[in-house]
Amino acid sequence: MTDEEIKNEEEQKTEEAPEEEAEKVEETTPETEETPKEDSEEDSEEDSEEDSEEDEDEEEDEGLEALTGIGPATAKKLEEAGYHDAKSIATSAPGDLSAAADISEAKAKKIITLAKDKCDMGFETADKLMEKRKSIGRLTTGSEEFDKLLGGGLETQAITEAFGEFGSGKSQIAMQLAVNVQLPEDKGGLNSGCLYIDSEHTFRPERVMQMAEHMGLNPEDALKNIKVARAYSSDDQMLMAEQAEQYLQEGGIKLVIVDSLISLFRSEYVGRGALASRQQKLNRHLSTLHRLADVYNATVYITNQVMSKPDMFFGDPTKPVGGHILGHSATFRIYLRKSKGGKRIARLIDSPNLPEGEAIFKVTGDGIVDN
Numbered sequence: 001m002t003d004e005e006i007k008n009e010e011e012q013k014t015e016e017a018p019e020e021e022a023e024k025v026e027e028t029t030p031e032t033e034e035t036p037k038e039d040s041e042e043d044s045e046e047d048s049e050e051d052s053e054e055d056e057d058e059e060e061d062e063g064l065e066a067l068t069g070i071g072p073a074t075a076k077k078l079e080e081a082g083y084h085d086a087k088s089i090a091t092s093a094p095g096d097l098s099a100a101a102d103i104s105e106a107k108a109k110k111i112i113t114l115a116k117d118k119c120d121m122g123f124e125t126a127d128k129l130m131e132k133r134k135s136i137g138r139l140t141t142g143s144e145e146f147d148k149l150l151g152g153g154l155e156t157q158a159i160t161e162a163f164g165e166f167g168s169g170k171s172q173i174a175m176q177l178a179v180n181v182q183l184p185e186d187k188g189g190l191n192s193g194c195l196y197i198d199s200e201h202t203f204r205p206e207r208v209m210q211m212a213e214h215m216g217l218n219p220e221d222a223l224k225n226i227k228v229a230r231a232y233s234s235d236d237q238m239l240m241a242e243q244a245e246q247y248l249q250e251g252g253i254k255l256v257i258v259d260s261l262i263s264l265f266r267s268e269y270v271g272r273g274a275l276a277s278r279q280q281k282l283n284r285h286l287s288t289l290h291r292l293a294d295v296y297n298a299t300v301y302i303t304n305q306v307m308s309k310p311d312m313f314f315g316d317p318t319k320p321v322g323g324h325i326l327g328h329s330a331t332f333r334i335y336l337r338k339s340k341g342g343k344r345i346a347r348l349i350d351s352p353n354l355p356e357g358e359a360i361f362k363v364t365g366d367g368i369v370d371n
């Protein structure tokens with residue numbers, strides 16, 4: 001990030017802050033009564049997360065051994081030093097590895113070479129990529145016009161980001177997608193379930209039931225196919241994305257939602273000094289999400305709240321609005337605007353293969369529909 005971008009970001013943050021806070025208060029008010037219960041839930045969640053992480057580590061010990069052809073004792077030491085997979089070893093320096101695992105540098109070099117072979121980070125010919133792209137699935141938004149803007153719906157193997165001001169429909173789309181992904185393919189779904197990381201605590205099962213009913217699904221069944229996790233910190237959120245892999249591996253999940261991607265990061269990393277570490281963490285988080293999309297042929301939908309500014313009328317409204325934080329991360333970026341009578345305008349901003357354009361859809365009691 002250049003100095004100027006950092007400055008813009010800072011300016012924008014200060015402008016956003018009061019409104020954002022006001023909105024938060026409103027959003028969370030009904031939930032404050034539940035606070036003690038939530039706290040204890042959080043504790044137990046954290047406990048179980050730790051447990052499952054330990055299980056995972058045990059499994060990975062074996063994996064690490066198998067991957068790099070190293071003995072159990074060395075594997076354990078490497079694990080403890082934070083080397084969890086072949087890739088982390090392949091990219092390390094012999095000196096570091098030798099110190100971490102208490103082995104000779106020659107042995108470290110050998111392990112690194114073996115790990116590199118296993119990783120197969122080599123180039124792929126474009127025809128193979130084309131082959132892989134043929135397996136791309138499409139997920140309907142519920143509005144034909146909106147789908148058309150996206151070339152037929154949200155793509156798998158990609159991250160789609162919706163950004164816009166409060167109430168522009170980002171979370172409504174999220175809940176609608178969680179329903180639609182369950183539809184059969186000929187109806188625009190992916191015949192599978194959804195993982196929903198809810199960092200703003202705005203997921204509403206009753207809203208999902210309304211939408212499911214409209215799509216001809218059994219509302220109770222629809223809820224069972226959505227796994228929701230509430231994130232209370234950016235660390236929670238990052239861990240959830242990492243743990244999502246287990247569910248995707250098991251199969252039956254083709255959609256991962258993060259609503260919202262950066263609000264927790266924004267509130268935790270305040271001030272200019274924190275920007276670099278925030279960005280670093282966000283990048284890591286996004287790369288986890290990209291991996292999920294890519295490896296498991298899944299769709300990732302993320303949201304990003306930005307404020308509309310009065311000076312938007314001069315110049316491009318979509319450029320200076322904090323969106324640039326993620327400017328180079330999502331595959332598709334949609335800018336959402338409110339219009340009269342429940343209407344919403346979606347504008348496709350960044351796409352590797354589609355023209356920029358706009359679509360109008362509506363948010364109704366039934367969910368996302370054509371205007």
Ligand code: GTP
Nearest residue numbers: 165166167168169170171172173305342363364365
């Ligand atoms: P933030 O999370 O605050 O940044 O906003 P968002 O973009 O996620 O907004 P969200 O998707 O939650 O949209 C909220 C808006 O959707 C409301 O202001 C309503 O206009 C509309 N909406 C939500 N539920 C219903 C409903 O049951 N019926 C109708 N007609 N509209 C609804």
Ligand code: MG
Nearest residue numbers: 170171200202
């Ligand atoms: Mg929302």
